[in-house]
Amino acid sequence: MAAVLVAGVLVADVVVEPAPVPDEVTYPALAMRDVTKTYALGAVSVQALRGVSFTVEHGEHVAIMGASGSGKSTLMNILGCLDIPTTGRYVLDGIDVRDVDEYDLAQIRNRMIGFVFQSFNLIPRTSALSNVELPLVYAGVKGKERRRRALEALDQVGLADRVEHMPNELSGGQQQRVAIARAIVTNPAIVLADEPTGNLDSSASSEIMQIFVRLHNEGRTVLLITHEDDIARYSARVIVLRDGRIVEDRRREEYRRHEAVSAP
Numbered sequence: 001m002a003a004v005l006v007a008g009v010l011v012a013d014v015v016v017e018p019a020p021v022p023d024e025v026t027y028p029a030l031a032m033r034d035v036t037k038t039y040a041l042g043a044v045s046v047q048a049l050r051g052v053s054f055t056v057e058h059g060e061h062v063a064i065m066g067a068s069g070s071g072k073s074t075l076m077n078i079l080g081c082l083d084i085p086t087t088g089r090y091v092l093d094g095i096d097v098r099d100v101d102e103y104d105l106a107q108i109r110n111r112m113i114g115f116v117f118q119s120f121n122l123i124p125r126t127s128a129l130s131n132v133e134l135p136l137v138y139a140g141v142k143g144k145e146r147r148r149r150a151l152e153a154l155d156q157v158g159l160a161d162r163v164e165h166m167p168n169e170l171s172g173g174q175q176q177r178v179a180i181a182r183a184i185v186t187n188p189a190i191v192l193a194d195e196p197t198g199n200l201d202s203s204a205s206s207e208i209m210q211i212f213v214r215l216h217n218e219g220r221t222v223l224l225i226t227h228e229d230d231i232a233r234y235s236a237r238v239i240v241l242r243d244g245r246i247v248e249d250r251r252r253e254e255y256r257r258h259e260a261v262s263a264p
């Protein structure tokens with residue numbers, strides 16, 4: 001008979017050794033239950049998400065796929081705390097986003113999540129270094145330490161020799177690498193990316209994917225949206241959306257992480 005301990009109380013009538021108390025309680029990285037999102041546009045409303053439930057454990061590498069308009073970016077924006085569900089629950093590392101106000105949500109986002117966009121979203125006429133320093137300004141990190149960490153993040157994405165370049169003096173792939181450095185400079189546990197290779201050619205895409213693979217191998221949880229099977233192949237799990245619902249959630253046997261890491 002299985003013994004069950006609920007909040008320290010034995011509820012089955014079999015005496016068992018108590019389970020060792022873990023040092024800290026761990027929660028899934030992300031968990032959604034019945035999340036819907038409706039955009040109201042005057043008299044018309046668009047149901048972008050129609051009841052999405054899934055859980056991502058820490059350290060997973062997940063690709064989100066689906067046709068244009070299926071709700072991928074809407075989902076990613078909610079996961080990244082850039083938007084909130086209309087109904088349903090979203091729990092980020094044990095924190096129900098309904099329970100926190102906007103200010104705290106911004107703090108949590110800054111601490112836990114790095115977000116990468118398809119269009120890079122770098123600040124124009126501002127050096128790569130200053131772009132990467134920005135999240136640390138918000139986090140209250142002081143000048144010298146801020147610079148050191150930004151340089152380190154740029155070094156990690158292979159741009160140590162481009163730190164003073166403005167975004168328009170960088171190639172698309174390099175701009176995306178600056179955006180990734182900006183996303184990881186706060187050392188977030190979770191990295192979310194909305195079509196990070198959507199504007200790049202295949203060689204720049206593969207460089208960017210090597211970086212995501214490395215971030216994952218370092219222990220980070222990585223979720224990225226893509227339209228391309230080639231990019232999704234880097235992920236161990238693929239979730240497919242259709243009309244605001246998850247229609248497929250599969251794990252891959254074959255996993256390209258080692259192959260990708262050993263590539264030159």
Ligand SMILES: Nc1ncnc2c1ncn2[C@@H]1O[C@H](COP(=O)(O)OP(=O)(O)OP(=O)(O)O)[C@@H](O)[C@H]1O
Pocket residue numbers: 039040041046047048066067068069070071072073074075
């Ligand atoms: N801010 C908004 N206001 C109103 N409707 C929106 C808004 N953002 C998205 N939508 C609608 O919600 C639906 C889902 O959009 P979403 O951007 O999530 O799709 P997507 O899967 O990311 O598509 P794509 O592959 O083209 O980027 C679409 O029908 C879109 O028109």
Ligand SMILES: [Mg+2]
Pocket residue numbers: 072073074194
């Ligand atoms: Mg989108």
